[in-house]
Each structure stands twice: as C-alpha cells, then as structure tokens.
Amino acid sequence: MLFLKAQELSQIQDVFHANPLQDEREISQFYQDATEARTGDAYSGFVEKMDLLLEDSHRSYIHKLFIGHAGVGKTTELFRLKHRAEEKGFLTCMGRCDIDLDSGDIEYTDVLFYILDLLVNEANEAGLKISENTVKKIENYWKSDIELSRTISMQGEAEVSAGIGAEMGIKKVIGILANVRGILKNSAESKREIRMKIEPRSSELIHQIKDVIEEIREHLEKKKCPEIPFVILDGLDKIPLQQARKIFHENGSRFQGLPIHLLVTFPISLSYTPEYKDIQVWFPNPEKLPMIKIKNWQQGSYQPNYTEGVETVRSIIEKRAELSLFAEEALSELIRYTGGYIRDLFRCICDAALRARLRKSAKIEPEDARKALAVLESDINGRYSDELIGKMEDIYKGNKHVSSSEEITVLLQIGAVLEYNGTRWCDLHPLVEKWLVENNKIAG
Numbered sequence: 001m002l003f004l005k006a007q008e009l010s011q012i013q014d015v016f017h018a019n020p021l022q023d024e025r026e027i028s029q030f031y032q033d034a035t036e037a038r039t040g041d042a043y044s045g046f047v048e049k050m051d052l053l054l055e056d057s058h059r060s061y062i063h064k065l066f067i068g069h070a071g072v073g074k075t076t077e078l079f080r081l082k083h084r085a086e087e088k089g090f091l092t093c094m095g096r097c098d099i100d101l102d103s104g105d106i107e108y109t110d111v112l113f114y115i116l117d118l119l120v121n122e123a124n125e126a127g128l129k130i131s132e133n134t135v136k137k138i139e140n141y142w143k144s145d146i147e148l149s150r151t152i153s154m155q156g157e158a159e160v161s162a163g164i165g166a167e168m169g170i171k172k173v174i175g176i177l178a179n180v181r182g183i184l185k186n187s188a189e190s191k192r193e194i195r196m197k198i199e200p201r202s203s204e205l206i207h208q209i210k211d212v213i214e215e216i217r218e219h220l221e222k223k224k225c226p227e228i229p230f231v232i233l234d235g236l237d238k239i240p241l242q243q244a245r246k247i248f249h250e251n252g253s254r255f256q257g258l259p260i261h262l263l264v265t266f267p268i269s270l271s272y273t274p275e276y277k278d279i280q281v282w283f284p285n286p287e288k289l290p291m292i293k294i295k296n297w298q299q300g301s302y303q304p305n306y307t308e309g310v311e312t313v314r315s316i317i318e319k320r321a322e323l324s325l326f327a328e329e330a331l332s333e334l335i336r337y338t339g340g341y342i343r344d345l346f347r348c349i350c351d352a353a354l355r356a357r358l359r360k361s362a363k364i365e366p367e368d369a370r371k372a373l374a375v376l377e378s379d380i381n382g383r384y385s386d387e388l389i390g391k392m393e394d395i396y397k398g399n400k401h402v403s404s405s406e407e408i409t410v411l412l413q414i415g416a417v418l419e420y421n422g423t424r425w426c427d428l429h430p431l432v433e434k435w436l437v438e439n440n441k442i443a444g
Contacts, residue, residue: 004029006321009362012353015320016346020075024083030319031076037292037312037340040421046287047080054085054230054261061228061259063282065248065266068289069418070238071343074265077289078234081263089225090261091126091216093118098235102185106239108251109198109205110184115231115258116209117177119216122229124170128219134211135169141201141208142176148197151190152179206254213259230261237265241413249275252282269413272404291418292340297400297425310335313345325353325362330369337373339418339430348372377431383414392416392428393442400425 006015021027035045046066053062068074078094085092095118097103101110120138123130143149183190198205217227236244244267255262266286270276280286292312296303313335317323323331330352338345351372352364359368384392391407395417401424402408402417408426411417416432419425428436436442 005319006325009325009353009357009364012321012325013350016349016353018071018343018346020073020079022076022079027076027080027083031080032312032316032319034073034292034312034316037309038290038421040293040296046077046289047084050081050263050287051084051088054090054226055088057228057261058226062261062263063255063258063284064263065279065283065286066263066289067237067266067268067271067286069268069291069341069412069415071341072289072291073342074237074289075234078232078263078265082232085230089223090228090230091122091128091220091225092230092232093122094232094234096235097233098238100181100185101235102191103235103238104240105188105191106184106236106243106247107195107199108247108254109195109202111233111236111247112202112205112209112254113177113180113184113198114233115260115262116205116212117181118231119209119212119229119260120170120177121174123212123216123219124174128216130170130173130212130215132169134208134215135173137211138173138208139169139176141204142180148194151193151197152176152183202254206257209258217259228259228261231263233262233264235265237267239267241267241269241409244270245273245275248279248283252279256282267413268419269409272402272408272412274404276404288419290420292342293420294336294340294430295427297420297427300398309340313340316342317345317349326364327366329366330364333366333369333373337430337434338376339427340420341415341418341429344376344415344429348376351375373431377435380414380416380429380431381435384411384416388416389436389441392432392436395426396428396433396436396442400427402426 006012015030021030033045036042066074066078082092082094095114097106097111097114101114116138120130142152180194183194213229216229220227236247239247248266248270264283271286293306293309294313296306296309314323314331317331326334334345334348334352338348348369349364352368355368355371356364388407388411391405391411395402408417412419412426416429417426418429420427
C-alpha cells in the first residue's frame with residue numbers, strides 16, 4: 001500500500017516507487033487517466049474497451065496482445081481491468097510471469113503450465129470443485145514418468161496421500177504445481193529436465209487445461225456468471241527477444257485452441273519485426289499502450305502550443321505529491337526530459353528528492369533535477385553502439401514513422417527510441433536527443 005499524498009520530501013520514495021498500482025484503494029487514490037494524452041482520442045481507453053469486449057463476447061474467445069514499453073503503465077492497467085472483470089463475475093486469473101517464472105529463460109511449455117496452475121488455483125479459491133477424475137489426470141501426468149516425478153520431488157505428498165476425495169486430491173495437485181513453478185523459477189538444471197519430459201507431451205498438457213476449463217465453465221453456468229474464464233499474463237513483454245519469438249511465433253498456435261479469454265503482454269520491439277504479422281493470426285487485434293506525448297508530431301512537424309501531455313504528467317505527479325515540493329523549473333525539466341516515460345520520471349523524481357534532502361532543502365530545485373536527469377542520461381546513452389546513431393539521426397530529422405528493421409527493434413528494446421500514439425510514430429528519448437546533439441553525434 002502507498003502512503004497518502006506526499007506532503008514533504010521524506011515521503012517521495014514511497015509514493016513514486018516503480019511498483020504498479022494494484023488494489024482498488026491505491027488505484028482510486030493515485031490513478032490518473034491519460035488516454036487522450038497517450039492516443040489523441042478520449043474514447044480509446046484500453047480498460048474501457050476491454051471491459052466492453054468481455055461483456056459482448058459470450059461465445060467467442062478473446063486472445064489478445066497488450067503492447068507497450070516496459071514501465072509505461074501496463075501492469076496498473078491490467079490490475080484495473082482485473083478488478084472490473086471480477087466485478088462483472090468473471091473468473092479472472094492474473095499471473096506475473098516476471099515474478100512467478102524465470103523471465104530470462106522461459107519457453108512456451110512454461111507458459112502453458114502456468115495457465116494450468118493459475119486456473120486450478122483460482123478455481124480452488126473460488127470454491128469451484130475440480131472432479132476427482134480430472135485431478136487424477138493432472139497428478140498422473142507429473143507422476144507417470146519416474147525421472148520427472150523425482151525431479152519435482154513432491155513435497156508433502158505423504159501428508160495428503162492418506163486423504164480421500166477430490167478436496168484432498170486438489171490440494172495435492174496444487175502442491176505439485178507449486179513445486180513445478182518453483183523449479184521453473186529457480187532451478188536451471190531441473191528446469192531443463194522438466195522441459196525435456198513435457199515438450200513431447202505438450203498436447204496432453206493442453207488437454208488438461210481444457211478439462212479444467214470445461215469444469216470451471218459448468219460451475220460458472222450454474223452460478224449464472226460469465227462462463228468463459230479470463231486469464232491475464234503480465235511480464236512476457238520483458239523476456240529476451242529470441243525467446244519471445246519462440247513462444248509467440250514458433251508456438252503461438254498452441255494457445256489458439258484454449259477456450260478462455262487470454263490477454264498477454266508482448267515485447268514492443270517484436271512488433272517491429274516481420275514475424276509480427278504472423279503472430280496476429282493467433283492473437284488478432286492487439287492493443288497498445290503508448291507513451292504520454294510531451295510533444296505532438298503531425299504532418300511532418302511538431303504541433304505548436306501542444307500542452308495536453310505536459311498537463312497530464314503534471315496531474316499524475318500532483319496525485320502523488322504536493323507540487324510545492326518542486327521548484328517550477330525543476331518540475332518542467334523533469335517532465336520535458338523524461339518524454340512521457342513514467343518509469344523514468346519516477347526514477348528521476350526519487351533521485352532528485354534524495355539530493356534535495358542531502359542539501360537539507362524542503363524542495364526539489366533545478367540543480368537536483370538536472371543531476372538526476374544526468375544519471376539517467378548516462379545510463380540510456382550507454383545502451384547502444386555507434387552503429388545505431390545513423391538510424392537515430394534519421395528519426396531526429398523527421399522520419400518518425402519508422403518501419404520494421406533490426407535497428408529499430410533494438411532501439412525500442414533499450415528505450416533509446418519511444419513509440420507514441422500507437423500508430424508507429426516514434427521519437428528519440430529526449431535525453432538521447434540531448435546527448436547526441438551536445439556531443440555532435442548528429443547535426444542539431
């Protein structure tokens with residue numbers, strides 16, 4: 001939980017930390033709608049559209065990608081959507097692949113397993129009984145191979161083996177799934193062994209997921225709730241690009257037949273590759289969460305007197321802290337040079353607040369903001385090689401509607417280039433542009 005709105009600099013770290021807003025009280029207190037500043041259209045809100053889409057999809061399944069830079073606010077939007085879906089009676093599972101799995105090493109079988117894990121646990125928490133027959137199938141899947149069973153090393157099996165009935169069985173299965181999840185998260189060697197055993201039997205794993213879904217739907221129908229479970233997978237936008245290609249391009253068809261609503265985060269850099277078109281066969285009509293525009297590029301030039309983005313970012317800051325804690329020039333520079341990238345903004349506010357406190361000041365002054373921005377500037381400009389400067393100069397000179405290329409894929413992945421409006425309009429991160437111009441790397 002966040003504290004109340006910051007009244008002094010000693011409270012800045014708590015209200016500007018990088019964690020997403022999760023529970024409804026936090027969201028109510030600190031969330032600021034930025035739809036129009038992101039997309040240019042007040043009637044294009046991601047959560048609002050998804051809310052209606054869920055409401056209207058009674059017999060069709062939503063399988064959708066959610067795309068945006070890491071740190072742009074996707075997870076907060078997903079928690080907002082989760083609360084809305086639950087209010088409407090949807091059985092909603094939200095999984096954090098970057099927390100529960102190893103986001104640096106993840107395969108499609110890990111994701112399929114995680115969907116099964118989420119559904120079984122959510123059904124159990126909702127008091128929806130999974131039949132003994134289905135429970136046995138899941139248990140046997142992990143126990144039928146001696147080496148696999150030994151690798152998982154089922155903890156607590158003896159405690160529940162004497163129990164009778166589906167209730168004890170489901171507890172045993174939940175324990176098995178927890179052990180597998182722990183291995184996929186933490187144990188490289190055991191993870192390889194599990195994958196070697198699961199991959200040839202992935203179709204069987206899919207059948208288990210479908211069996212669980214079928215039973216959940218029967219219960220939901222009796223309760224007169226929406227019948228289709230809703231699974232949200234966050235964190236897949238953070239995985240290495242090559243692994244994302246394997247999951248979404250080489251094995252995207254594995255998810256197509258799952259009779260659930262499925263929303264997954266997706267690396268923005270992969271949306272600038274030739275594979276992106278193929279991936280949309282399995283995940284059509286993707287949604288994007290663009291950066292908040294600090295400047296607005298239209299018809300070959302920046303729109304004069306555009307203030308919507310700056311005002312929106314000021315409102316985001318004002319939701320969390322008294323603006324009197326910032327000198328006006330300091331606040332303006334923090335907003336201008338972070339380019340609508342909320343994670344970078346919050347990082348610099350926290351760093352500037354610490355410097356101000358070390359000076360025994362009650363306010364963030366321009367020099368505090370500039371020192372914090374300088375640290376971020378050094379960080380970002382150390383992420384790319386000189387070979388990419390040509391592409392960045394091209395963007396700087398006005399070619400902002402970029403096409404798919406390996407260069408733009410890398411620049412988006414490292415945050416040197418930011419996407420705006422969700423229409424493939426990109427610009428240099430302001431601190432990248434500043435550094436390149438000041439160091440005569442591109443013509444100013």
